[in-house]
Amino acid sequence: MATFLVTLLTAVGVAVHAPAVLSGEVITAQAEWLPGLGMNANFFLDPLGLMFAGLILGIGLLIIAYARKYLSRDDNMGEFFTYLLLFQGAMVGIVLCDNILMLLIFWELTSLSSFLLIGFWKHLPAGRQGARMALTVTGMGGLALIGGMLILGNIVGSYDLTVILENREAIQADPMYLPALILILLGCFTKSAQFPFHFWLPHAMAAPTPVSAYLHSATMVKAGLFILARMWPVLSGTDAWFWLVSGAGIITMALAAIIALFKDDLKALLAFSTVSHLGLITFLLGTGTGYAAMAAVFHILNHASFKAALFMTAGIVDHEAHTRDIPRLGGLRKLMPITFAIGTLAALSMAGIPFFNGFLSKEMFLEEAAHTKLFGSYYAVPVIATVGALFSAAYSFRFIVHTFLGPVRDDYPAKPHDPPTGMWLPPAILIVPVLLIGILPFLAEPFVKTVTYAVIGGAVEMPDAHLKLWHGLTPALYMSIIAVVGGLILLALYSLLARGWNAAPRPEAKPMFDAVIAAAVALAGRITQGLHNGSFTRYAAIMIVTIIALGVHAWMTGAFAGYTRAALDMTANAVAGWGMLVAATITLVIVHRNRLAALILMGIVGLMVSVGFNFFSAPDLALTQISVEVVTIILLLLALNFLPNRTPRETSGLRKTRDAVIALAGGGAVTALIYSMLRTDFAAESISQYHLDNSYKGGGGDNVVNVILVDFRGFDTFGEIIVLGIAALVIYALTEALLSSSVRARLLNRGYEERRAGDAHPVMMVVLTRVLLPIALMVGFYIFLRGHNEPGGGFIAGLVVAIAVVMQYMASGFAWAAKRQRYPYHGIIGAGVLIAGLTGIGAWFFGKPFLTSAFGYFRIPPMNEFELATAMGFDLGVFLAVVGAVMLSLESFSRLGRRSGEDTPEHAMDIDPSRDDDDDKTDGKGH
């Protein structure tokens, strides 16, 4: 019901504007979205858009009412109507939007939502395959359309449809016109199922019938036609347009009509008939005359009305008789009189019988075909058109005769009877315009003419024709008569023809499509298998080589202005530090198989980096680096407790050489990059000066780095402590998972690779760390307090305190330390994040944005003046989060090594009595 109301509301919304639009106004609504990309949410409503919007919403209303009755209890109605509304919204978006980028988005949305709708019955393989095929074909077309539209926008210099439509000459003179045209046509032809992309539509018939009736009569397949009509003023009139569009149209029209006649499935018959009628309209749009455009508009209207009614009729038959296979039907006239009446009226309109609206537009089509020259002959088009019309009449008659007429059978899968009102009323309503326009065509004339005028857009003269039943004895009338009589004859000879048709070899689209897809999948598989075979080192190598190649390319093609900064003089200290760092790094690579040695060397590298930070005026970084270094090494040592101590030799010399070459190339490239960066000035003015100028005034601190962290970029820092906390929780969770799995038992049964140390908790160390703890904590506190004005702050203080606590774990043992720990580390992380967040929120109470800081200077008599800033509260949060995160990570790692029941002695002890002194337990080899 809600769906119905929403659609009704939209329909009313559109209808309210109808009088204004029809009197020549264009309603627009604009909103800037991404003006930088030229992407604005501009909408406009002109007569063409109005007609399509009316069709989409009007038929949408009927379909919703019909679907409500059609779907069974087992179907998820909410899901269905969600998809339907999504689709409907996207369609309305296509026809109303004024920005081609928006239009493309809506276009893709219709492809996606139609995929969901066609595959709605997920349990049917046919539904899934049909949906996939539809998505593949229309999706590919959508990509082509994007390309074409972007070219068009490029030529004109604007993505606004109204602007593009005014630039006919510029577009047609441009050398990119042809590629753009071909791409756009690809999009339209795939969407509107034109030859040679017609094959997906019949397979999409696996959808529930309301979907077929909606998507494949009135809306989705008409989207392609809409684009053709919309772009008509700028694209039509050229030879390429004429050949491609009308050629594809007329071939589709005839071919699909012939196939339709021999389809036994009611919906397949209607599907091919839809393809055929779409071809007819495409042909009309392709000829490029005003008269044809008018006929096209008229036929879009007519086709939507009778085809939707026919689909719904087929759905009713399927719903009531439980089959829509024509050979199993027949004789339904007596059993389902209402359905019979609706189906017959609509089918007669489709056949092009006078007094139905299908006759009028088909007559106009034949008239146009009668004087169109294509394929170098004056007769080709009229003949093909007549053949198409003939088969069209034949399958329409077959729809009536083989389904409804004939004797009543007794072998229907279910006892057919007329459906409830809710199901037959929607198609019955559609029959009203079919008859009304068919008998009194002048009623539709003003509307059709207004829309035609919108399509033509002044590109050609407005046709002077009128919609009427009797045009005199024109060639079109003779062609019409041939078609109807021929159709009847064909139907009479049907069984004969069908035998011949079934015996004749003909290409089947589905196996071909499947083969193409399989080939594409195989090709993609070969490529990805070649590159991505599951070897992560290979991915890494590919990535690194690609990055280096891109850098080299940039270096070769870009211009380098030369060095603009004088080099600093080298000092002996610096050279010595450099030497240690390089030596440690190179040794690390050489001895990396000995993991313990590698770890020590890594520590040296980290230490030298830290010294380097200090040397180049970054005391905060130096402090952070050195404390992080300590915890990282402890962490890796803990890990090494479980991992093997040596890395085995596995790679060949060739492989090593390859890796070395990549590594050296990467290193060389980085060296060159950094050197040239360091010797040149900033490309743009840096914002750092702002921070220097405002650190004291705005943030109340002398240490600019700390003020940036807690004030200028406090929100970043807030995010970062959250990330850090999450990382620690991930580690905790993974440890928990490991410990609750079979790993636990294995860990408990684990022996020792090395002889265990006799004094795991040496007296010296225990005493020293316990004495050091208060001092270390005080240092941490000091570093924290002075952070705002001197090097220090929450991060560094947190790391220092964490190290002080870790020392207790290391010296006195896990159990001893854990027993004395009162607050869980998760809680500390949470408290830290909370405090930081609350400090930020505090600013709201003073009407300031999040994390605005305030500060002031205070004096408590015996002491000197000191400063208090809200930033300190934030820094406290950072501090707690860092302590909690570091400790939780390290604690989790050590928990892996702990055995249940193992306890460390309360007092320092020289010898561990539980030690296994049996020497054959460890063979002492390997190191």
Next chain:
Amino acid sequence: MELLVASAVGVMTAAGIYLVLRLRTFPVIIGVSLLTYAVNVFLFASGRLAMDMPPILRDGVETYTDPLPQALVLTAIVISFGMTAVVVIIALGSWLACDDDFVEAVEQHDPRTSSADPAPRGQDAA
């Protein structure tokens, strides 16, 4: 001085890349750590080098080094610890649960047989 910094970063990068391309988790982790150093120094150096000009405001001092890269790198150092810890626990989990410390997902190794680990694993030695 610029050359020293540039070449030091280059050496660390080269070593890091070489180790990242090894087959076992531990050298890869060490390699990633080296790359982290390199990247941090690189980011830090993007403020250009300056000696004896710490970004601590003092009366009478006019020139300071660029504070912005320092602030960014400071958090990067701390975050990189978190990242390393997560990667290490994943590697450890894989080793403890599956006896597998290969970084490759290909089925070409049988870790039991190809593991050249010289020390016997605990449960085998008991």
